[in-house]
Amino acid sequence: MPEHGRFHRRRRKFMPRKIDASEKAIEQLYARYKVNAGMDATQIEAKLMGKTKFVDSEFPPQLVSVTGDTKGNLEGKRRARENLEDFEGLRWARPEEIYHDITIFKKGRGDKDAIEPNDIDQGTLGDCWFCSALACLAENPAHITKALVTKKWSKSGAYDVRLCIAGVWQIVTVDDCLPVHENGDPVFLSSKDHDLWVMLIEKAYAKVHGSYLSLAGGFSAMAFEDITGCAAETLQFSTVMKGDPVKLWDFFVKHTSQEDPVCISSISRPKECGFTEKEWKKTGIFSGHAYSVLDAKEHKGLRLLQVRNPWGGSESKLDFNDDDREHWTPELIKAFGATFKEDGTFFIKFEDVLRCFNLVDICYMHGADCHPFQASRASSTFTTGDAKQLSHCWRFEITKETEVVASIHQKDERDPRVPRYIDHRVIIADAASRGTVYAHKASMRKKSTVARCTLEPGSYVLIAHTTGRRMAKLGYTEAPFAVSLHAAESTKLVPVDHRLASNHAEQALMSMNGDVRSCASDKMQKYAVLAVGILILVTVAMSKNAYLAHMHRTSFYHDQLLFS
Template identity: 30%
Template sequence: MGWSCTYCTLINEDHEALCDGCGSSKEGKQVRGLAAGLRNAVSGAVASLTTIWDDLVDVTSAPFTPPPAPPPQPAPYSVFDVREVPRAAASPVSPLSPQQPRIPVITLSDTPPPRPPPPRRVQDLQQAMPRTSVNTVSRPCSVSLHSSPMRDQTVRDEREARNQLKQIELLCREFKTSFIDDEFPPTEKSMGKLYDDAEMAVPGRIKPADVVWLRPTEMFTKDGHRFPYTVFNDPSSSDIEQGALGDCWLLSAMALIAERPDILDKILLTKAYSELGVYQIRLCVDGRWRVVTVDDYFPCRRSSRTLAFAVGRKNQLWVPLVEKAYAKALGQYAKLRAGRTVEGLALLTGAPCETISLEDDDLEVDLVWARLLSAKEAGYVIGASCGAGSKRRVPEAVSASLGLLTQHAYSILDVRQEGPNRLLRVRNPWGSHVWTGAWSDRWAGWPEELKRRLLPAGVRAPGAFWMAYDDFRLHFDSIDFAKIRQHLAWAELRVPCRIGGSWADDAVALMLVVEEPTEMCCSLFRGGSRTADDHEDLLMCIHRVDPKGRVGELETRSDRKLSHMATTGDFFLRPGHYVITALSLSSFNRGKFRLDASLVVHSNKLLFGEAIACPPQMATDSLVQLALKEGSVQRSMNGVIPRFVTKRFGGLMVMVDNHLPATHLHVTSDCSKGPMKQQICWGVKVHNSVMVMVDHHLSATHLPVTSDCSNSSNVLSSRGATKVIDSVPPMSRQILIVLSHFDASNGYVVENKLMMATSRTAAINGVMMQPGAGASAAALARVQPGIEHHPPFEDEASKQLHAPRSVLS
């Protein structure tokens, strides 16, 4: 029954000793004088309200309906009120143990780590950067940054690498021994599990037990003693041959770089053969430049003493050295298996990379050809993938009969418009298995003059062939570009960040100050993507900062997809302040799960920026602005705007705006399985429908909405369910649900049924709570009466993403 408080008359539970309202005891005693003060305050407030009410009644006799309370708004933030960004712990350094006796082998542990650069002070940035009227308030900054020309970063890395190399060589000469890399020792552990059991039956595969680690002087090669061992010997794409490791994607990228000595020179910091066996390779691993030091022990076949993996013809070492350096960065050679050329291009060049899919149903064939010609003219590096997409225009057997390998990466060496003929020069990194169709070397239809120019006599290029653009589009699924712009003095800015999981205070955004019209390209890299077992989505949005210091209009964004990298492509920004948010939503319900990532900005002008904390409200604002700009609107009633985001989104986002001033909107969003017609788009099924039930005889009512996505498959829901029911207050908007592609190896299905209705109360009514595939009768029976959202928001991050907010904020 409970007990009634003597002072404030509040009914309390029997087990409560003190009143929840005024703090008085159950026996009627006041606690520390608090009850009397509250009683007086409450009595005064009631008297004042009574007087005001009487005055209103005297003024008009019309019935009075109090307006509904506005939805609770999240705490405000400003990108200019920067909080301290949590810093990652420094990587441990393993010094040489003093108890361990010295042996005549020099390892990386014997050399001290390079001294880190001094941190940049925000005062220096503020003095160097002119302020605009939008940002006149001096503010603290957690991490101050400015972009630098890419060539300057290369010079700094080379200087630090030389200092470390001198120390290693000094110790080697002092102890009269060669260098052995103890961080990546010549053992089976560094090999990893190379193949699944089923793959061992494939010819050319090698077992770890059949491998012996040898230095160059101990190996046999195809070129024998005709060429001395060198790092470079007039490198070309035909010098690269793939071994027993399935890393054609990396070798295809290396074949492209072999034709660009200006790039290759920046990768191999050690350019001459080392008698001490120590080499330094500069790679861009997961978006961060890294100088990797390795020795010259290579895996070889025990029976023949030849290189087991990548081979550089003419006894060139740069090919196996680059392969070994990346294997060391990943921890094992086995981690190099399977990939796409674009990944290898990003690793070797550090340049912004972009992929064009050739599988789109609405592919603009002429535009893609124009981009190929433009990319070749601009000096970009270009690769391609054959038969690795979700669609296959021709059977695999047909491609094989014409000499092509499916699930394989190729290099594009040249692009030519010869009269009406559109031709591409393509190369297989294996040095064999070449195209045998039209425009191949032995094709009988070659015009004599064109054959003399494109196939000069006596010039042999193993693995290279010409093919027509139309044939290329049939057999290949994507084209990869690396936009090399060092010669154009482009600048770069690289910012480490953490994304994913339930949004927390350790998330980071990047605020940019653009002082003049600037062309740029932004990329987001997932850290450790090759060593991870799961797939996570990546999304990057660039917003203008509004006058209140909040995330404003969306300028551009990357595709949202399951990948190791996301990129925006090239775009222009006018002078002003901008903020870049980096998001991953597929792990939204996984608590403290985090992904290490790198946010990279390339620009043709120098930029100033600050790495700032990205609170959950800022991330939600970013998604809201995305939906406002790109959401497909399906109007169903005046004052209500449902928006659906599916294009380039890797799933679905549903947001509803309720602009009705005195009506609550109840929504059911159902993405569960049901007998709905499906629209197939590039291996993805997408369908949205809206059903509205409105009672026009109700005043000051609530409008319930149901969103049913239960017919979707291979997706994850940010609400933990595919059917959600929500009550959207007047003049409010709400992100109802976000679906994310789950398994990248399969397509996904997205369907959504949206049902909206009016109601007198904010609580979910019985009409909206009908069972469906996404919410069974048993599940709905457990719904607590009086709630406004089902499923309820389980944590603060869910509340920040999905709670209603004012449309005016």
């Protein structure tokens, strides 16, 4: 059935009831049914029992939830000033006021949840990075069903969404009051099949970041990390290639074969990359736009990426597009498993990827053996003043050689209510010796920073450290943070006395003076890189020969990683 036919078949005539979201009305609702803001959806459902609808006092169906709090907040005022006219006709409606048949997930064969990436419709918000990440994760429906704790339609309109915010898992409870246009069409993300999962996940994500408009602009890696809890990062193509495009191709092949979610972003200023306006238009690629990477295949020297545009039908006009009958032969169609539909999915030559794209977002879900990573997490707070503590330490054990991914997290600055970023250092060192550096990742101001390496069996410590300089500049006496360690085997982070942590940090920092240095010992090889901001330093005790062999089989994709 054509899209417009299906649409009218399932849509109601839009006749919204007024939702009283005044502070007084919400207070009366909470008092009457003994509901409080700390309750989850199950508890709220039990209290309301379908007699009335839940209205979220923390993220009410009001304009403030769209534009953010404008009181005394310059960023919020700017957003409101720029977008108030766009949302003057905005209304709030419940799902039953919009759709005849209400489901969280539509059902497929065998009564399974049929979650399809092509169902996502971006709407009017500039969050293609989030939309693309969501579509990429929807390739494996389990990623979505894990995020939606409430899996059935709630008569009371209360839903729980599970997100990993700043490295810490939390349940976000939202109501189902949805922002819609005057005709009833959803303003922001929605599902073309009118399932609620898309809108509920976006609403929960908007809630933890202060508003819907706070989601405008970003990188897919941020959403990967927050929805899955796995380590994720955004990398420049040049960082991965290190002068050799084959390394980038191998990167795509490895991670798509491991079913790690991957997105690529197109260049934002085509003219600066040698394209005329006419030439860029002919590519069919949108500038500064995120695309999901579905596969990377090679046949007789021809390398093609299969990608998806989260906007749906808009596809590439380059070689091997859906209408290209010059290059597609029966042999190639069979080799690449090509199907030609107006669904936003298309193939593109690797050479054209290098010309038209420059960023890759990767979510590290699996190790080299394709086994899912298991995560260990810890959180603490850096403090200054009389209770000064700028280093924290945890011990963990590795029982077999394994790839590990270390991350440090702080709250997203896109939310104007949270503190600004500070400098961080994360160090992984051998528990028996200090100062040996194996790998690192540096950043001054980022939501999270990731470093990867492979560790031999042994005891290690994970150290989080800050210089405190940016805290002093910003006037902060406290700065909360979290660390996570992802490995093929289960590990446990055990807190270590802060004095020992300080000693470990001092030894590691003393080994660094801007160059890569080797330790004068045949039992310990030491590498250090000095960089501003967050440093991921990984240390392992081993013989020189073992170290060199280890380096040979380990790949790194980090800026400023040097070897002597």
